[in-house]
Structure formats: C-alpha cells, structure tokens
Amino acid sequence: MNVFLSRASVELVEYCDNYGTFFKIKQRMLGKIAMKYRISDCRDIAPARLCAAMNAAFSDYVIPLKLSETAFRTFQRQRGFSAEHSFVALQGDNIAAFWFSGEPRVEFGKLAYTLSVGTLPDHRRKGLSRQLLGAVIAQQQLSGSKGLQLEVIITNDAAIRSYEAMGFYRHRTLRVLKLSSEPASQSLDYAPGPLDLSQIPTETGGFFDTEPTPQNGRLALQALSPDHHLLGIQVEGKLLGWGAVYPDGAVAQLAVHRSVRRKGLGRTILQALWQAAGEDSLTFVNVDESAAAVNGFLEQAGAQELLRQYEMQLHLT
Template identity: 30%
Template sequence: MQTQASYTFSFLREHDIPALYDTFVAAFDDYVIPIKISREEFAIKIRREGVEPSFCAGAFHGGQLVGFILTGLGEWQGIPTAYNAGTGVLPEHRGHQLTKRLYAFLLPKLRESGIEQCLLEVINGNAAAFKVYRSIGFGVVRTLKCYRSPVGELVLSSKEPEHTVEIRQVAKPNWKAYADFCDVRPSWQNTKEAFCKSPDQKLVLEALVEEVPVGYVAFFPRTGAIAQLAVHGENRNRGIAKTLLKEAIKRAQVPALLLLNVDQTNTTVATFIERIHLKHFLTQHEMLLSLQ
C-alpha cells in the first residue's frame, strides 16, 4: 500500500467489487459517451474481459474508492498481457493525476508477475485520456470502429445466396477452423477466450455449403452484440454473411445489432458493414505499452 498527497493506493479484493461497481457508474456518468450498466452487466463484463480483482489498482480518499484501473489478464498475440477494462476517477477527484499514479502503482506488480505488455482502448476525442496514456508510454496500434442499427434499418436483401446455405447452431465451435476465415484479430473483448468466459447467453451459428463450414457468427442474443462474424475468403460476396445475420436477428432478444471494435484495416468487413447500413457511432484507438 502507498500513500501520496492524501490518496492511498492499493490492490482490490473480491469484497471490493460492490464498491467498485458504484465508483464505476459514478465515474462514467459524465463520460464522452455516458455508460449505463447494471450490477449484473458489470459482473458479466468482469468475467468476459478476464478482470482479476487482485490486479485492479484502486485510489482511496478517506477510505472511499475514488479511482481505479480494472485489469484483465490473458494473452495477446501469444504474449502475457494486462488489459485495461476501464479506468475511472470520480469527478471531484480529477486533476490529481490519479490515472498516472494508478499506473505507477500497478506496473511494478505486472512486471513482477511476468506480464510483458499492457493493452487498452481509448475513445477518439477523449484528448485528456489520450494524452495521459501517451505520457505513460502507450502507443496507438490500430483504429477500431463501433456500429449499431435497429434491425429494421439494415439492408439484408432477400436475394438467395448463390449456393444452398445451411445454418446450424453449434454446441462446440471449431475456433481453430474459424481463425482461417478471419483476416484480422478481434479486439480483447471479442476474442474466443472472452466469448467463452462470458456468463451471458451466447450462440455460435455456422453457415455450411455442401456440409462444409464456410462462415460463422458468434453473438450474444440478450444484447444483440456480434463478437465475431467471418466468411471464408473463397466464399465471400455470395450472401453468406447476410444469411448468418438474418438468422442471428431471429434469435436476438433486442431490436438492434451491435458490432464493436471493428479493425479499420479490414476493408472487406468495413465495406460489408457500410453496404448493410450498420451505423458508425464511435471510434476508438487500441493502444499498447511494452513492459520489456
């Protein structure tokens, strides 16, 4: 535990989660895009993003949690990685460099634990956060875009695919085969590891042509969020992705689809998204800090 200028820094424990939720909600209430999240949804986020309370750094003032870094642990491109699943500071405690001080407190433990890099996303336009992360040593890796549209506004033509396509729900997804369908890696919360960890209801649908899988969609029916959507390169532009989405919509429990953190270097997906009228609502920068 460390104390600096009336702030105490320590790592959190499991019993701190209720207070962490309250601080999270208050810290993000006036965010660039205000975040409204229930306790149940917060618990899902913690599981899905691999957050480990003992690696979450907290800033306390008068015994109250006033700032935090949620830390998820796992591998990123085969390298032991700490993912920032959220940094927040209560409005009345901003201006004290708490984010920078929280990282100064956190990084030694990450290094001692064999973590080799830190990963995060920052919203484009959040200049203050971007400046802080750059000063800590983070660099931009890629630009990610987020999309959302009511299903009634999507253009998913009724034209039948060139080949007979069978859609089936799979209990044991073949993630190794699916990797060959993808041109770029998904963001942290959309990886197969995060998808499988999530306690939220989830479904994987495969598209098959002559009994051979040629595409898939992994999504969360409760929220309409698409974690992964891909079609094998030789089978693109044949209506298969649209067929998968139409089937996902049938099983969704909400009237909109959500697609978060799409890599903008993936022009194939970006063009497809534009063509079906999914609306862009947010841009983020993925940033990385090497601890080597």
C-alpha cells in the first residue's frame, strides 16, 4: 500500500494496489498527531534553517552532527539535493522532521537518492517519517521515479527496521575505510596528471567493478567542480586510470582499466591523491563489499575498515 500526501492539503489519498480504488481520508481521521504538523516541500525554506534542523536531529547522537552552513551547502551539492523533492514536517514555523531527497536520475536507474532523514528529539515516535515518505513518493512519481535509495549503518537496527517497515530492502553492503599513512608508489615511466571531467569516459565498465554510489559518481564530481582533485594516467592519448579526491581527503573514485591492473598504476594514483589532498589521511566512503579487487587493493595499501552500511532501496510501481 502506497501513501501519498499533497503539499497543499492535509487530506490523505491512499491507493490500494489490490483493488485499484482510491479512498479519501479527511483531516479529522488523521487524528491529533497529524493535526499538529504541516507537510511542506523545501522550496521556500532557506538552507540555514534546513542545516539547523539537521544538526538538531542528530544532536543527541554519540558524535553529534555540527555542520556549518557552508558544509551543508556542499553536502547538498554533492548529493544532488532537490528542494522540490525534499519535505519537512512543520509545527508552526519550526521544522520537526525532514526527508531530504534528490530527483530521479537516469544514471541510477531512475532511482532518487535520499540524502538524509531525521526527526528532532521532541518529535520522535509520532509517525512523521512515514508521512514525509508519502509526500516524497507522491512527488517522485510525478517526476517519473522508479524508486528511492539510501544508506544506513548496519548496526543501526532501529533505523533498518523502520525502513524495512516502509518497504525498503537491503540491496548491497558498503564499506567505509580509512588510510592513515602515505601509500608507497611504484616507479613508473609516467606520472598522474590533472584531468578535466570531460576526459573521463561515460562508459566505465572496463574500469569499475561496481558503480559508485551517488555521492561519489560523475554527477557529484560535476556538482562540486572545481572543488576536487582529478588526476589520471594517460599513455599515447589513452586513459589508463584515474582518481578523484575531495579537499577533505575523501576519495570519490579510484579506477584502473582491467587490462593494465597489477602494474603499479593504482598505487601511483593513490599516492598522487594523497599528495593532492594534503591531509593526514584518506577516507573511502561506500566501497561495495562485493568489489573484491578494490577492497583487496585498499587493504594491501593499509586501509582499515571503520564501518559498514546497507544501501537500501524502495521500488515504486
């Protein structure tokens, strides 16, 4: 059963897949909780307010979130935030909960990426996330979306149960790793040089064993350009491999063509990324655990696992 909430009204329209019949449920039947909150998209809400709400929602975590507005705007750009597809629950003028989403992307099978979901502590256990999801789904379907995807830490049992109750399923497992010492480089006749994003092929099957997650994909690099270092090795005009790292040391991509692996190119590119970032460590966020080659390479280079996440998906019909 899919639930849709309109922006302009608190009237709920519930569509029953089994019978193909629409039922209208008036405001009075939503009960006292629903009457206290208003669902709105984010088109008229300033980034500063959204940032404050996100920080407040995660203020009681073991490591509280403390994003600056500048960092929040970078987060929005990197992950494809769409104000039209993102929704908040308002109590008066105050944000009580949010569901930040991107628009559906062809590059990801017309799935839309969920940047973050949160509820401020005083408003939890009131079903706000489910109401927000209804609003998100309604808008996504208008945009031709085939579903949603998000990530959740595998030890967050409560969040996983909640998403599964909403219809999400575990699609794949992703690793987060950290490299704390400069990698050794192999002596080669050629060195990595700066690349333009236009030099990276759109068909990357020969380079990637699995596709990057949205915050590491081509669209993310494009959105944050020129705020990243993109370096590659070319021989006689042919691109053999490349790497991309953000200024904070987060590596978005590391790719070597299958035909030239195990020849030291990966280590050489990795060291170049380390030097370009100028940080005391590199992080690798959302490495697919099924990508045996890249996981083996990173572990051999000295990277240590920090945590794992599930990529979860919800398919719409």
